[in-house]
Amino acid sequence: MVNLSTKIGSLTLANPIMPASGTFSEDLSEVLDLHQLGAHVTKTITAEKRGGNPTPRVCEVRGSMLNSIGIPSKGVQHFIDNTIPFYNAYDVPLVVSISANSADEFARICEQVSVPGVAAIEVNISCPNIEEDGKAFAMRPSTTTAVMEKLRSASDLPLWAKLSPNTGETIEVALAAEEAGADALVVANTLLSMAIDIHTRKPKLGNLMGGLSGPSLKPIALRMAYQCAKSVQIPVIGCGGISTVEDIVEYLIAGATAVQVGTATFINPNIMVTLLGQLETYLETRNIANLSDLVGSVRDEDAADAVVFMETAP
């Protein structure tokens, strides 16, 4: 019997596999036993009702996908009345993802969802900060600090800061989030991308650009997860392109204490449970008693001082 449990700060998860925000909903219970997941992570909600972006909202690129859904939201009250009770029927920690366009609004919804039945709040700071120049909070350490400090004072629940791969300052942003009181980092969100239909010459997404997710994102998000795990003391949750048990093991070795599975669930709705079984077998056959023995076990001694200079790889 291997011990698959993992600790994200004060929170202990039965296993390290959870869904990524926006790629999961109550609907998955039709196919999969939601009890088996390490946590339930809900689609990002905003305080106000929102319609979301124009269609088409997804398109396929070679071996991966782009999306620009745009956080359609029924509003926070609908969420509290309907979604939280649904998940509370399960004995699995509920993680609520929130977002807003300004730091104050962000703090307000953070407070609003700090209710019983919620185990942690994932703060999707990859959304544009309309008070500044429209760049997402997570693009710069300064805006990350500003919003995280307000969020920190708005709730006593664990706060997971979800970072963006669009920044050129991953480590600085990670440190800023930690400094301002984040309890964990989720690394990472989607990467801004584009595809054009060459027949119509129109962008394939109604919103022109969208976020890359799926296998193509993995080497990038893994690099970020590694950089973050090396730089901060708080737990890092790996996310991006996971679709095999080898991917999960790779993230754990890189230093992630848990992982989120997103797009792969669209391809194989059962995949999170399949991966859980495979992870258990993996550890068993290698006589690894505790999942935590894998975490951060990367053998990077040889190259360790190269890291600093590897801001780019020509």
Add this chain to the structure above:
Amino acid sequence: MVNLSTKIGSLTLANPIMPASGTFSEDLSEVLDLHQLGAHVTKTITAEKRGGNPTPRVCEVRGSMLNSIGIPSKGVQHFIDNTIPFYNAYDVPLVVSISANSADEFARICEQVSVPGVAAIEVNISCPNIEEDGKAFAMRPSTTTAVMEKLRSASDLPLWAKLSPNTGETIEVALAAEEAGADALVVANTLLSMAIDIHTRKPKLGNLMGGLSGPSLKPIALRMAYQCAKSVQIPVIGCGGISTVEDIVEYLIAGATAVQVGTATFINPNIMVTLLGQLETYLETRNIANLSDLVGSVRDEDAADAVVFMETAP
């Protein structure tokens, strides 16, 4: 007969297809007729002799690759004595890629390679700036301006600035390069990534991290090429993940006036010539007389004002 020629500032290329730096050398003449290319772009060289990075220098990721070659260089004199004469046997513009760790060194080698037989200089500003904090010049507009201004005064040849996808400030960097006198932008270099061998738990690259190239990079580099073409007046040369004629057409529609093909040549050494034939057929069958009719023809009217706010795509 369609007109495949394209203008990159003062330079006219017979066709828009050229190799990407570092994925091409004299050796390809064994397989392919180098006369057929729109330009010849050489591997980045540095002034001094350099050994390059530890092996393994490449690894495979799902549908793409990582590399960390590290600019091994025989030095500028060897290049002038051997490489330039080789390419001058062809009636194809020669583009020389250069790099350095400081702005002054960069200017020096720029001057050194400004010799007859060189049609343009590609400045690989995606390399770390060791005078600052080790981040690549192309990570920030300020460092881009600083190095580009020195380069501009060092040579009268056309300067193509090669941008990095690692920055969170693509448009600002593009504008800085233009402002400082770049004649064209090459968009983009590889994206910092990582892969770990789960059996040995060692990074798959000797240098720990490396750059992602190949199909996975395409939606990201295409987005950047589009953003740049919308923002600057100078020509944009698209680069990243091109492996089909549809990919080329997509870059052209997005606003690129020419393209560079990199990793795809490793998969199919003949691909640049194959693509050239396919591009000609594509234009012919659609009665597009001039390649330039395709350039920038993206139909983004509907969504145009969304662009500004699409710094991230949650």
Add this chain to the structure above:
Amino acid sequence: MSLIQRHTAGEVSPANGTTHEVETTVKSNTPVNGEYRLLTLDAPQSVLDCQPGQFFHILCPVTTTEQPYLRRPMSIYGYSAEKGELQFLYKVTGEGTRALATLAKGDRLNVLGPLGVGFTIQDDWQNLLLLARGVGLATLAPLAQEAQRLNRKLVAICSARNADVLMSIDHFKSLGAEVITVTDADGTSDLENLRAIIEGRIADQGVDAMYTCGSNRMLKLLQEIGATHNIPGEIALEQQMACGLGMCQCCVRSFNREGTITQERVCREGPVFGIEEAMAW
């Protein structure tokens, strides 16, 4: 006022918990004409409790030349729990369907379904009319099977470019449907002729409900006729899909529900919607 009682977002429970991701085996995969192919699968019972209008989300194979990533939604063309059989009629259009076309007898295929909310045949609807063109036939065909089972009368108006690409005529006939064919080549497929045919049926035999699929033109035609004669109808819609299960919210379309524009997920609240609430696009 909505003529047909439909699920709203809150109370949906499609497929009654019968959605499964399963491996099937290809029985046959044969060309129907130059563009369309019929795929017959050996499928487990767990996914064969289907409703006409529902769909499956298909994991197309990957080959050296075709590398589809997302699943592809396909209407159920035929299903039989007795034979353990599932059928799709598909048009070879892009990477995914080209990959599907490579499947041979004995190959495995992963499918997810049945998904979504299918067509309704209310108890008092005796005379059914369906209007189909192109791939719409695939979606509407199982309605004929269900009509026969429920002992209703069905007339199928089948439209196509020319007689060569008219499909499933025999299929409809064998299921007891009356078939009217119209083609562009004959000049019989224009809207005014269709209107005349349908108005004629309404006047002669009466029509209790109308069904269609896909096209804007047909939607508008049936909306007009339905409004004039107070005849309910249903339409199966398409939209780009990622999850197919209701999770990603990418597949929304706008609907006019009692004056308010709402967005509904085609994969979950649909793909079948009331004709009167569907909005032309």
Add this chain to the structure above:
Amino acid sequence: MSLIQRHTAGEVSPANGTTHEVETTVKSNTPVNGEYRLLTLDAPQSVLDCQPGQFFHILCPVTTTEQPYLRRPMSIYGYSAEKGELQFLYKVTGEGTRALATLAKGDRLNVLGPLGVGFTIQDDWQNLLLLARGVGLATLAPLAQEAQRLNRKLVAICSARNADVLMSIDHFKSLGAEVITVTDADGTSDLENLRAIIEGRIADQGVDAMYTCGSNRMLKLLQEIGATHNIPGEIALEQQMACGLGMCQCCVRSFNREGTITQERVCREGPVFGIEEAMAW
């Protein structure tokens, strides 16, 4: 002093301009034992002017479960311009070779080659000795063919875990080579026994040149023996490759050339190097 005159980076022109990217057709692809398979291709004449020790860069097929991206380097195991045939002996290890293993007669396979610089057999080398283990046999096998053509004597020392996975013994014998087998199971494959066998050959028949492949242990052994007896030798090396053509500079290894450490590309200056200059790793 370098015992063998080798190409240096400047003057390399491998394959004499005979490198081509071509489509071949699989003639057969059969298991040799539990781990190895022999792939025989119908290949065009343009790529059949090969030298022992050269390699091809193979574009493995893509399937739903295996999706290799880069090409995979494989030594030429057999080539015959008369038969229009090219052969590879490969070990199924990862994604690419698993994909290769799925190829069936009639399937197409894109290969690039012949690549690199092969083995040398100088005019005055009459008694050749090769030392091979595992997949090294694939690389060294064509040397026997060439030795026969040039009428030289060849002794092949073949090493393996046990007798079951000893390969190509008959192949070597049919090409007139003398074969000595050693196995871990018999306890005959250890370095000291190998040293004794080779020293014995040198004392009895004499050895003019030694060839090996891959392993550090064997490299060191032959370097020692070569230095002691002043016998030249060659080794075929491996390294991760992307282009296979000399463009990307990823496949370098370090060599000791007259006291200076230089880096050479395995795909271009190699894969065959002088034993005395190769460095253990």
